[in-house]
């Protein structure tokens with residue numbers, strides 16, 4: 169292998185990317201991690217993480233990611249705070265273009281994650297992690313005995329709403345139409361649950377109270393009659409879907425219709441030598457710990473692949 173061609177490039181710096189970095193660095197594969205537009209990934213948008221094993225008292229999301237970064241760097245992973253804009257997996261070595269120019273590598277691990285879709289409100293941006301959340305599994309526990317709301321009408325919204333009834337006093341689902349998109353079985357479960365209430369034909373116009381730094385209510389607009397109402401809640405879960413960060417890989421590797429990368433035999437993508445780990449290839453579990461696990465798998469898969477090349 170020539171010197172200016174890297175053994176492995178890792179695209180993305182969330183739990184999957186950093187874990188792949190730790191393992192590939194320890195395997196002396198001299199990895200470069202491209203941190204992308206959101207270094208640390210989705211966990212940097214949350215506050216306390218209580219379900220990541222090893223932290224019995226919980227840990228702040230940004231701190232957990234900082235620790236993973238330092239751990240990867242300790243073993244020699246190089247982190248570039250650059251975004252990958254283009255790749256070419258049709259030739260070998262693989263070619264990857266980041267802000268500072270072109271890189272080449274014999275193996276690539278894609279760990280660019282997914283982004284929860286947001287409503288796009290200024291108040292939402294300011295209150296994320298302070299009552300606005302995109303993950304019930306992560307944050308539901310903080311709303312014990314409280315009244316909260318979920319936005320969305322798909323399976324994710326129903327799943328989040330049902331899960332949240334374990335903790336909350338009342339969960340109001342706010343949906344922009346008068347029919348759910350969710351599967352029949354999820355709809356039935358939600359309708360049957362006495363703690364779940366529905367507000368139909370309504371969109372969230374605003375979230376209060378940015379000044380107080382916490383959620384106190386949501387302002388709703390009925391899209392049929394324009395009526396504005398205020399719903400007092402202490403939490404708002406936005407569950408309007410996720411988008412995998414795979415735009416730059418379109419046409420290069422196989423994806424499902426939602427854009428998630430399809431893997432086989434562990435983390436192998438449709439291009440031999442290109443691996444995928446974490447939320448970019450997983451729309452089912454979407455947890456930091458499962459992403460980290462897949463990052464580890466991808467590193468081991470890459471190491472074996474490179475070993476076979478030599």
Ligand code: NAP
Pocket residue numbers: 286287319320321322323324325327344345348349350351371407408409410451
């Ligand atoms: P989804 O099916 O795309 O549903 C998104 C929901 O959010 C829709 O009801 C949509 O409204 C609403 N929405 C989208 N943008 C909005 C906006 N800007 N403002 C207000 N509402 C908005 O996404 P998902 O629920 O995340 O599901 C994704 C995939 O994963 C689906 O295939 C689903 O079946 C699967 N999934 C399955 C399970 C399960 O089986 N347990 C759990 C989770 C996810 P409209 O209906 O009006 O478009």
